[in-house]
Amino acid sequence: xxxxxxxxxxxxxxxxxxxxxxxxxxxxxxxxxxxxxxxxxxxxxxxxxxxxxxxxxxxxxxxxxxxxxxxxxxxxxxxxxxxxxxxxxxxxxxxxxxxxxxxxxxxxxxxxxxxxxxxxxxxx
Amino acid sequence: xxxxxxxxxxxxxxxxxxxxxxxxxxxxxxxxxxxxxxxxxxxxxxxxxxxxxxxxxxxxxxxxxxxxxxxxxxxxxxxxxxxxxxxxxxxxxxxxxxxxxxxxxxxxxxxxxxxxxxxxxxxxxxxxxxxxxxxxxxxxxxxxxxxxxxxxxxxx
Numbered sequence: 280x281x282x283x284x285x286x287x288x289x290x291x292x293x294x295x296x297x298x299x300x301x302x303x304x305x306x307x308x309x310x311x312x313x314x315x316x317x318x319x320x321x322x323x324x325x326x327x328x329x330x331x332x333x334x335x336x337x338x339x340x341x342x343x344x345x346x347x348x349x350x351x352x353x354x355x356x357x358x359x360x361x362x363x364x365x366x367x368x369x370x371x372x373x374x375x376x377x378x379x380x381x382x383x384x385x386x387x388x389x390x391x392x393x394x395x396x397x398x399x400x401x402x403x
Numbered sequence: 404x405x406x407x408x409x410x411x412x413x414x415x416x417x418x419x420x421x422x423x424x425x426x427x428x429x430x431x432x433x434x435x436x437x438x439x440x441x442x443x444x445x446x447x448x449x450x451x452x453x454x455x456x457x458x459x460x461x462x463x464x465x466x467x468x469x470x471x472x473x474x475x476x477x478x479x480x481x482x483x484x485x486x487x488x489x490x491x492x493x494x495x496x497x498x499x500x501x502x503x504x505x506x507x508x509x510x511x512x513x514x515x516x517x518x519x520x521x522x523x524x525x526x527x528x529x530x531x532x533x534x535x536x537x538x539x540x541x542x543x544x545x546x547x548x549x550x551x552x553x554x555x556x557x558x559x
Contacts, residue, residue, distance in 0.1 A: 310515075329489070
């Protein structure tokens with residue numbers, strides 16, 4: 280037996296309360312400076328030689344910036360895509376499948392990016 | 404069209420339904436035959452509607468575009484063929500993709516800031532939201548050019 284208050288306390292229909300909403304806002308704010316820096320970095324490095332790109336990306340400040348951007352962006356895009364799937368996919372089976380695929384894709388992108396950044400920073 | 408929907412019975416909210424405080428709190432499956440609310444196709448497209456759709460579309464595009472970024476990073480970390488990929492990104496076509504990606508990003512970014520302002524309860528009136536829509540359009544295009552000029556200045 281659960282009381283109506285117990286049912287809603289901290290949890291809405293999404294079963295996760297407002298955490299999702301809050302994290303989306305938090306990462307949105309973090310993304311603003313991180314992503315702007317990232318875009319300028321990529322524009323500057325596009326077309327340069329491998330050695331020159333590695334020399335830039337392996338600087339500690341840039342490595343930390345890249346890692347921070349990757350974490351914030353991946354979390355933001357994962358829950359953003361989750362909302363899109365929840366809004367438009369009607370069938371429960373397809374919805375669960377796509378939600379899983381979304382998480383797996385986000386984890387894969389995040390892990391590969393993190394691996395690449397660490398390898399660039401610490402050498403191989 | 405009848406549609407099956409899952410909803411809580413009014414008895415789930417005893418304060419709103421003081422006549423039946425003892426009814427069990429259950430979720431019931433009911434067939435709804437009343438008209439459902441109309442969707443996008445019956446409304447005249449407004450600018451704010453288009454911006455809402457654009458916000459989602461750019462978000463989804465950026466999501467897919469992370470593959471490009473990760474591919475580039477991984478190539479830089481591991482591959483000897485990095486110069487081919489980076490050379491492509493430095494070609495006119497590569498720049499075109501990056502330019503489009505920058506615009507999508509800035510559109511989503513400014514649209515996102517608009518959402519943050521809305522979260523405080525401000526800017527929801529008809530003239531303000533129309534103004535925000537134009538700020539997003541003009542701002543994203545302008546900032547894309549500014550950032551690319553900055554990029555090329557640093558590039559030297």
